Amino acid sequence: MKKYTADIKTWIVALMATGSLLLTACHKDKGNYDYTELQDMYVNTASTGRAFIVKQFDTLKLKSNLVYNGDRSKLKYSWSAYFMVPNVNDNLADTLSTSEDLAVPIPYLPSKYYLEFTATDSTTGRRAAVRYEMTVESIGAGLLVLYEKDGKVDCDLIKTKLLEGLTPADEVVRNLYSLANPTVPLTGDALAIGAFNLSDVQYISLYTSNNGVAVSPADMVISKNFKDLFFLAPNTVKPQGYTAPLGFLTNDYEFSAGFEFLVNDGQLYSNMVIFAFGSESAFSLLAPATGNYKISPYPIFGGARIVVYDELSRGFLQGSPLGTTLSPYVSSTQGSPPFNFSNIGKDLIYLSYAFGGTYVCYGVFKNPVDNGARYVYMMDFLTSTARAVMDVSSLPNIAQARLFAFGVRGPLIYYAAGNKVYQIVFDPATGTASQGIDAWPFIPANEEITCIKMCPHPGRNVSESALDKYLMVGTYNNSTGMGKVYMLQANITSGTLQAQPAAVYEQFGKVKDIAFKF
Amino acid sequence: MRFTIIICAVLVAYLTPGCKKQEYLYRDISSRIWLGLRTSSTNPNPFTDSAVTTFMLKPATAESDTLYIAANLTGKPAAIDLPFVLEVVKDSSNVSPADYTLGATIMPANSFVAMIPVIVKKNVPGLNLKKERAKLVFRFVPNEYFLNEQPNRNMFRLAWFDFLARPNSWSYIELFVGPFSQARYRFIIDVLGETQFDRYRGNLNLQLAVQASLRKALKDYNEDPANAGRPEGWPYLNDDGTPLTF
Numbered sequence: 001m002k003k004y005t006a007d008i009k010t011w012i013v014a015l016m017a018t019g020s021l022l023l024t025a026c027h028k029d030k031g032n033y034d035y036t037e038l039q040d041m042y043v044n045t046a047s048t049g050r051a052f053i054v055k056q057f058d059t060l061k062l063k064s065n066l067v068y069n070g071d072r073s074k075l076k077y078s079w080s081a082y083f084m085v086p087n088v089n090d091n092l093a094d095t096l097s098t099s100e101d102l103a104v105p106i107p108y109l110p111s112k113y114y115l116e117f118t119a120t121d122s123t124t125g126r127r128a129a130v131r132y133e134m135t136v137e138s139i140g141a142g143l144l145v146l147y148e149k150d151g152k153v154d155c156d157l158i159k160t161k162l163l164e165g166l167t168p169a170d171e172v173v174r175n176l177y178s179l180a181n182p183t184v185p186l187t188g189d190a191l192a193i194g195a196f197n198l199s200d201v202q203y204i205s206l207y208t209s210n211n212g213v214a215v216s217p218a219d220m221v222i223s224k225n226f227k228d229l230f231f232l233a234p235n236t237v238k239p240q241g242y243t244a245p246l247g248f249l250t251n252d253y254e255f256s257a258g259f260e261f262l263v264n265d266g267q268l269y270s271n272m273v274i275f276a277f278g279s280e281s282a283f284s285l286l287a288p289a290t291g292n293y294k295i296s297p298y299p300i301f302g303g304a305r306i307v308v309y310d311e312l313s314r315g316f317l318q319g320s321p322l323g324t325t326l327s328p329y330v331s332s333t334q335g336s337p338p339f340n341f342s343n344i345g346k347d348l349i350y351l352s353y354a355f356g357g358t359y360v361c362y363g364v365f366k367n368p369v370d371n372g373a374r375y376v377y378m379m380d381f382l383t384s385t386a387r388a389v390m391d392v393s394s395l396p397n398i399a400q401a402r403l404f405a406f407g408v409r410g411p412l413i414y415y416a417a418g419n420k421v422y423q424i425v426f427d428p429a430t431g432t433a434s435q436g437i438d439a440w441p442f443i444p445a446n447e448e449i450t451c452i453k454m455c456p457h458p459g460r461n462v463s464e465s466a467l468d469k470y471l472m473v474g475t476y477n478n479s480t481g482m483g484k485v486y487m488l489q490a491n492i493t494s495g496t497l498q499a500q501p502a503a504v505y506e507q508f509g510k511v512k513d514i515a516f517k518f
Numbered sequence: 519m520r521f522t523i524i525i526c527a528v529l530v531a532y533l534t535p536g537c538k539k540q541e542y543l544y545r546d547i548s549s550r551i552w553l554g555l556r557t558s559s560t561n562p563n564p565f566t567d568s569a570v571t572t573f574m575l576k577p578a579t580a581e582s583d584t585l586y587i588a589a590n591l592t593g594k595p596a597a598i599d600l601p602f603v604l605e606v607v608k609d610s611s612n613v614s615p616a617d618y619t620l621g622a623t624i625m626p627a628n629s630f631v632a633m634i635p636v637i638v639k640k641n642v643p644g645l646n647l648k649k650e651r652a653k654l655v656f657r658f659v660p661n662e663y664f665l666n667e668q669p670n671r672n673m674f675r676l677a678w679f680d681f682l683a684r685p686n687s688w689s690y691i692e693l694f695v696g697p698f699s700q701a702r703y704r705f706i707i708d709v710l711g712e713t714q715f716d717r718y719r720g721n722l723n724l725q726l727a728v729q730a731s732l733r734k735a736l737k738d739y740n741e742d743p744a745n746a747g748r749p750e751g752w753p754y755l756n757d758d759g760t761p762l763t764f
Contacts, residue, residue, distance in 0.1 A: 284727030
């Protein structure tokens with residue numbers, strides 16, 4: 001076999017050929033493209049900053065401040081929010097808006113969030129983004145106002161310096177319920193609202209003539225639907241009265257007394273939350289062992305007993321907080337004139353706590369047999385003592401009155417008819433009414449009074465107690481479809497209402513109930 | 519050439535075992551099994567070592583029901599299904615193999631728990647399940663894959679019958695509904711749909727609610743003439759033939 005060997009010339013030629021091939025790698029690639037100048041695309045946060053605080057349910061308005069000279073019609077926008085500190089159980093990631101500028105209510109729980117804005121060119125994928133730090137603060141304490149508007153029931157929160165001295169300025173947080181529960185509207189006639197607060201058990205209850213819900217006070221989202229409020233839900237949904245006494249019964253105004261009562265379709269349901277010891281609780285039926293009955297919408301906790309009025313027998317029934325049945329309430333008959341709780345014989349119009357003792361109540365009755373004469377019965381449910389009966393039939397417009405409010409710190413009785421608020425001047429010792437006076441003749445003629453209530457809470461950080469200091473008057477203007485809340489300052493001794501309202505809040509619907517939110 | 523042939527033959531001889539189906543030879547001596555169902559997701563104790571069913575709470579047409587034996591793995595789970603062995607403890611059982619069907623006793627791959635179904639029959643020859651219980655006790659038997667975890671956790675008891683038995687949680691409502699009876703339990707099940715009462719423990723609110731609800735339901739039943747002639751009685755009768763009360 002012949003061995004092949006290359007000479008030096010061949011080697012040199014081979015090396016040069018290889019070198020020339022490698023040198024092409026050093027050639028600058030000028031490409032074959034059409035370059036165009038990119039438009040600026042960024043978010044200018046110089047004027048807005050990157051962190052802000054917003055109140056829960058407030059409408060957050062934020063301009064995108066997007067700097068972009070290209071075709072904005074090709075841009076897609078996104079505003080999204082998520083927890084700064086992810087929560088394993090509830091790692092919120094929510095798209096708030098797809099508009100360029102943000103203008104939406106913030107329904108999130110009080111916490112810290114990242115709010116992220118993104119603008120993306122849908123043709124090129126190019127995008128600009130900015131991340132803000134958003135702190136959502138609680139709406140805090142105030143007056144919950146339940147009202148009807150546009151065929152629906154909703155509630156607002158009045159944050160007022162009259163009740164919370166640290167409130168920087170009065171404001172009304174709107175549409176709390178509907179914002180948090182947009183797909184579950186409440187309809188029917190607005191009935192009652194209450195904020196329940198017993199240690200860790202906290203909820204807000206809203207009742208209408210055809211529904212009832214409990215919502216979380218933190219975000220107003222429904223925590224219990226109507227049937228979930230009960231141990232065994234009734235077949236008929238017809239709420240008629242709701243009461244959740246405040247802790248004023250034990251001089252602790254920041255908490256509920258520990259129980260609540262609901263009258264539904266003429267039957268009493270009690271929820272002794274305090275006996276659940278922080279666990280699950282529910283309304284359960286409290287009924288007479290035998291016979292027909294129809295419970296009036298004004299249940300009362302009378303110390304060691306639950307007290308209700310039976311519209312059929314026209315007498316009071318009582319039940320033990322640790323019991324499950326109601327029985328006729330036989331009382332002392334030492335009143336003037338004497339009467340027995342189990343045999344009033346009249347139709348109850350209104351019943352509530354009043355002046356004269358922790359469990360003293362006044363009941364406004366209509367006599368069904370003598371041209372509908374009106375009476376105020378004074379009763380002490382703690383001692384089961386009948387105190388007095390006042391004939392108030394001659395007072396102005398009393399026959400038209402359906403709304404009443406009683407003071408517990410002073411001898412105050414107000415009633416309303418049309419656009420008038422009247423005060424009953426009376427002697428609680430003798431149970432005699434001297435006159436009924438037009439107590440605040442300043443409500444315009446085109447407004448109808450739809451709710452009156454004494455302020456049930458002493459307030460926070462206020463110089464003197466707000467309890468019974470304010471008569472809260474809700475009104476409705478049928479022509480405008482709008483309602484107001486007047487805060488009228490009352491003299492706790494004489495009951496005189498100051499001519500100048502302490503505050504007036506507007507833009508509600510037909511106001512039907514007002515309650516203090518903790 | 520001859521050398522090449524020899525080399526190829528040797529290589530083929532080495533490669534041939536690769537065609538044999540692999541047999542796992544798995545034995546982790548730390549793998550153990552114990553029988554019992556944990557009743558808490560956060561606490562390894564307590565657990566239950568039994569399962570019970572009553573055909574009284576099943577549709578009348580049901581001829582069988584399925585109970586489950588919980589087998590728990592302690593140690594490293596295997597990447598493949600592995601069988602384990604359960605044997606019947608005859609001294610503690612009163613049924614025959616024809617009265618039940620035991621499912622496959624396999625610890626699934628990468629699993630710490632196996633739920634073994636046992637289909638039990640409503641009709642057990644020789645036993646009147648209206649009055650007595652069918653009992654079937656299994657014991658875990660170590661095999662080449664699993665050792666026994668603890669001697670006191672190697673048995674699982676099954677029982678089935680056709681009457682209402684007092685649930686342990688009855689004590690949480692007894693003060694408010696009365697002592698256990700078949701009729702009382704039946705009425706509660708019909709009204710509330712509940713067979714266990716653990717949620718009432720220490721909750722006076724619910725205890726009062728259950729009493730009030732049952733009193734109302736019994737009153738409604740006893741006041742409705744349409745209930746005349748029903749087997750429960752009208753008024754509703756307790757086991758001893760007296761009117762039921764709450």
